Amino acid sequence: MVDVRYDIAFKLYPYEKVAAQEATAQRHPVVIVGGGPIGMACALDLGRKGTPVLVLDDHEGVGQGSRAICFAKRTLEIADRLGAGDAMVDKGVQWNVGKVFHGPDRVFEFNLQPEPGHKRPAFINLQQPYFEKFLVDAVRDAQAQGAPIEIRGQNAVTAMERHGDFVTLEIDTPDGPYTLEADWLVACDGARSPIRDMMGLSFDGRVFEDNFLIADVKMTADFPTERWFWFEPPFKDSGQSALLHKQPDDIWRIDFQLGWDIDREKELDPANVRARVDAMLGDGVDYELEWTSIYTFQCRRMKEFRHGNVIFAGDSAHQVSPFGARGANSGIQDTDNLAWKLDLVIKGLAPDSLLDSYSAERAHGADENILNSSRATDFLTPKSETSKIFRNAVLYLARQHAFARPLVNSGRLSVPCVYDDMPLNGVDAPGLPEGTRPGASCMDAPLDEGFLLDRLPGKFMIMAINTEAPKITEVDGVPVGTLSLRTESHDPTGALVKRYLGETEKALYLIRPDQHIAARWTRSTAQGVRAALLRAIGKGALQ
Amino acid sequence: MTLNLEPNIADPDGFYDELLQAHEGLSKSESDALNARLILVLCNHIGDRDVLRNALTAARKG
Structure with missing residues (x-):
């Protein structure tokens, strides 16, 4: 039996029994564990280069819930290269204006007019299920053109064993277990990565003692397409900060920072969620609760993202706070970095050691993301009396004085990491930008x-x-x-x-x-x- | 630019008086907030990160 851990938004790869389940263990060049956005992007990239890849996912499609909603320009550029960019940008919501409030007062407003001369906007808002679906659609297109990609739904990895140059995986399915072998295993199995646990690898970092309540509401109310962020919001029981942000399909993301000591079940009771949302949106606003969730977060990463022929990408390798949209966006950059290297190594065109550079470059990226997201979190949730005094002083001054506005940090939006001083870099010429x-x-x-x-x-x-x-x-x-x-x-x-x-x-x-x-x-x-x-x-x- | 730790304020007694007067009648928390705002305004005016870092070090050493 395969446990159902979450409900499906789009059923995209229903379980089908394959002959391999009855045969002796078959060897695959690359097996990707986890069919989320990172696993699918990795499969797509490798498959389009002609390297056979098998994706194992323990569900039959994309999970419900908007989850990641903000996709950055670099992610869209990578999606373009993979043939999925247009669908994402067509569906996504573009926005430029952000407003920051402190209590009932508007502190300032910013306009992130994108720099001209780029095909893609600085970012779009798009529910994660759509993002994932568009990647799977691109996988189907690539398969139709001969890309050797296979997705097996409801195939849950229950055990792995490492041998010298391959791994053995035990897989559970609705028809019972079977075994397969992989020369390379890419673990895109999320923050709680079972593969990481099976290998006994550590995942250390900083725990932030806070709970955030997400309420996605569907409404046709006349709010502008802007990002509104409150420090110490004035509405009843709204916690230490709140966010209102638009997604496609008339869905609005509302986020409340609830603090550490809460009763999860009570807070998720729809009546209590509605009370909070009512207080925020005001009387007479008609809406439906689309999805609610409470999350906590940590900022941490694995020491090494590569362990022999097992490679970690996305949340399995690193985790950040959601402020700044650095989770899914950095995971997509992981696969962008990994796929070409793994492809060359598998084709015998590059030494195995090339994959060490994946770990070095992307750990550097993860450190940058963790630094940025920790700083944003420290501004949002001051950890001492003095840091709160400074935080509020910044917000107070920002109303009147431009100098204080760059100090206001409600999340620095993800920008691509530069691999400065990394071993693969060659010469630079003076005088160039x-x-x-x-x-x-x-x-x-x-x-x-x-x-x-x-x-x-x-x-x-x-x-x-x-x-x-x-x-x-x-x-x-x-x-x-x-x-x-x-x-x-x-x-x-x-x-x-x-x-x-x-x-x-x-x-x-x-x-x-x-x-x-x-x-x-x-x-x-x-x-x-x-x-x-x-x-x-x-x-x-x-x- | 280096951090100036030599006397640089004209009429030091007058300045000190103004500093205290700015806090006159404020509660402890209002004074704390004023101090924080003052630090931010002055740090921005200085701007130079090396000078600011040296100032933080000098202040911490007491």
């Missing part, structure tokens, strides 16, 4: 036709701007593409110059399959590109 230094993810820019990131399709790319691209189509068997651009004809807005050349006339960039910059030069150099590429796949020494 800082934002596109080695380790950074490429900034988008409008070209004469379409956008730059759509021209970087998930393999190593040489981007030559106003210079001859070296004629390289592969290095040690690793395919390399070329994008040659002339700013006089391909850069209608000047964004390419601003983001990739600065004051310099010409530049050559080597870009990794995850669209992060490997190395760059101010002249064309075939030798430099080869050396940088070898370094970026874990084969090279310093140039």
Whole structure:
């Protein structure tokens, strides 16, 4: 029997018995445990590169509940590369205006007008079930085009055993247990990762003693599409902070910070939830409760995300507070980083040690996210009398004085991590813009036709701007593409110059399959590109 | 810029008087709030992170 842990929003991969359940254990190159957003993105990325991948999920589809609702630009760019971006952006809600209140008073308002010259907005609000469904839709499209991806629903991993270069998994199904083997196991099985527990690995960090009540309400009321955040809200029993934020389908996310000592069951009683929501929205607002939940959170990560041939990605590897939308967004960046490396290792084109760089780069990203989200949490829930005095002083001053507004922290929205000083980075050339230094993810820019990131399709790319691209189509068997651009004809807005050349006339960039910059030069150099590429796949020494 | 720990305030007695007067009639918690606001205003005016860090260190050493 397979336990049902949650209700399904979309049934996308119903259980089907497969012949392997009756046969001797079959070996798979990659098994992904967990069919959430991170597992599906990983499967999609690997499958589209031609690497066979099997996803095991203990349910038959996407769980209910909006959960993650804020998806950042970098996530949408990765989804574009995976063929799921349009569906997400079409469905998602875009917003720019945020208002911050302290008690009944408005402290200030901000407008996050996106910087022009990017295909995707800074972020969209979209319920997690839609995000996951669009990924599975993209998996189905990829399968139709021959991508070797298989999803098995209601397949629950109950035990694993590690052997030298493979693992054995015991799997429970409605038709009973079976066994399979995997050369590589990717654990995308969430914050309570059973795989992590089976391996006895630690997951240490800081526990925040607070409970947050989420009430998603459906209403057609005339609230603007803005993010409203209250410190010490004025409505009855609303706790220490509250948030109101719009999602698609006339759903509004309402979040109340309840403190530590609460009676969960009592707080989740619909009558009590409604009393809080009524006090917030005011009399006469008609709404339905769509979904409610109480969550607590921790900020923690595993020491290493890679343990031999078992690799952890997403919440199984790291957990942050929800402020700043750094959970799902960072997990998607994990798979973006992992998939191309695992693909090259499986194809024998890169050494196994390349995967250590996944752990190093993404642990660096997790540390950044944990730092940002801990700081936001400390502002939201001051941990001492003095920190509360300062917090309230900031909010008081922010009403009158611009200088205090950047100190107000209700969550810093997720931006992609730059892999500064990481071992795969190659040379940098002086004089080029800082934002596109080695380790950074490429900034988008409008070209004469379409956008730059759509021209970087998930393999190593040489981007030559106003210079001859070296004629390289592969290095040690690793395919390399070329994008040659002339700013006089391909850069209608000047964004390419601003983001990739600065004051310099010409530049050559080597870009990794995850669209992060490997190395760059101010002249064309075939030798430099080869050396940088070898370094970026874990084969090279310093140039 | 380095943190100036030499005398820099004209009419020190007059300044000290103004500082105390700003707190006149306030409760302990109101005074605490005023101090916090004053610190934030002054820190922003200084702006230089090295100077601020040195000031924090100097203040903690007492």
